[in-house]
Structure formats: C-alpha cells, structure tokens
Amino acid sequence: MLFPGFGAELKSSDTEKNDTEQVLIDFSDTSVAAWRIVNDSVMGGISRSTLELHPDGYALFRGTVSLENNGGFASVRTRAQTPVDLSGFEGLSVHVLGDGKIYSLRLRTVKNGRLTRYSYEARFATTAGEWETHEMAYSDFKPVFRGNAVRGNPELNPDAILEIGFMIQDGQEGPFRLGVQRLSVY
DSSP states (O other): OTTTTTOOOOOTTTBBOOSSSSSETTTTTTTTTTTTEEEEHHHHHHOEEEEEEEEETTTEEEEEEGGGGGOOOOOEEEEEEEEOOOOOOEEEEEEEEESEEEEEEEEEEETEEOOOOOOSEEEOOTTOOEEEEEEEEEGGGGEETTTTTTTTOOOTTTTTTTEEEEEEEETEEEEEEEEEEEEEEE
C-alpha cells in the first residue's frame, strides 16, 4: 500500500504519461483509521473536527472552526510509509460532497531525504449539498507555511509525495462538513 487506504498500486512510469484517472483512495471500501486530525489547538485555538466513515460509503470530515484564541483552521491528513512517485500524472482530483465552503487539498513532499517544512496546497470551492469532482493540476499547488506563501516559490515535485490532507481555513468560522468519496490521479 502506498498511502493508507490505497486499493492498488499505480500503473504509471516516470517516462510514460497515463491518460486515465486512477483512484488512490476510495472511501467506499477503506478505513479512516490511518488519517489523523490536526486542528488549530496546536497553536492555542479551539476549532474541532472529526473524520468518520459515512454509511453511504464516503469519509465525512466535519466540525467547527473557531477564530477564538488566534485559531481558525481544521485539517485531516494521512502519510505514506515511504515517498510516493506521482510524476507520471498531471494532477489530482477529488470527488466531494460540499457545504458551500472553500477547502484546500494539501501535499507534503520529501526533499533531500527529509520531509519539507512547508506544504503545497490547491484550493477548491464547494457547492452545498452537491457531489462534485475537482481536478487540480500539479501547477495549481502553491507552497505555504503556516498559512503564508513560501518565498522563492519552490514548485511541487510530484515524485516524492509523503502526505496528503484536507484543510479548512481563512476565517471560515462555524460548522463545516465535507464528504470525500475518492482521491485520484489523472
């Protein structure tokens, strides 16, 4: 298994582009046990979130974002045992059930054998009550550290991805609810 929840190995190579979407994580047949919650409580905030399997076959990331105590974010993430090479693809797509809020798909990579301090994020807006698929090319992912752009703009190198996650942030106070059915590469 490349990432916790991967159903199959990828069928891509460094030299050959793949023209079809391949599912990395399908929550209709996997657990959420390998995912962990990281909220603003790491900085004194009081936002709360959970990730659980919904009976209809998707992961439900939900909770409440609070701006009190300099807070304002909630996230969930999973980590591979070793870096995953996704360079044979153009980007990532997510099939989600939205609530009208904006979320980030976040990636962390390994550089020179070490996990980078910053993340790469691509944002997507959801429509309340609608299932949607959002495609994010690798060029859409921008480096950030603690919510701020990283100087020098190091581009995402998709050949060493170690962590994948979702985040809600940027003053979107109140309850949130994001259903995630699958995450794919295309």
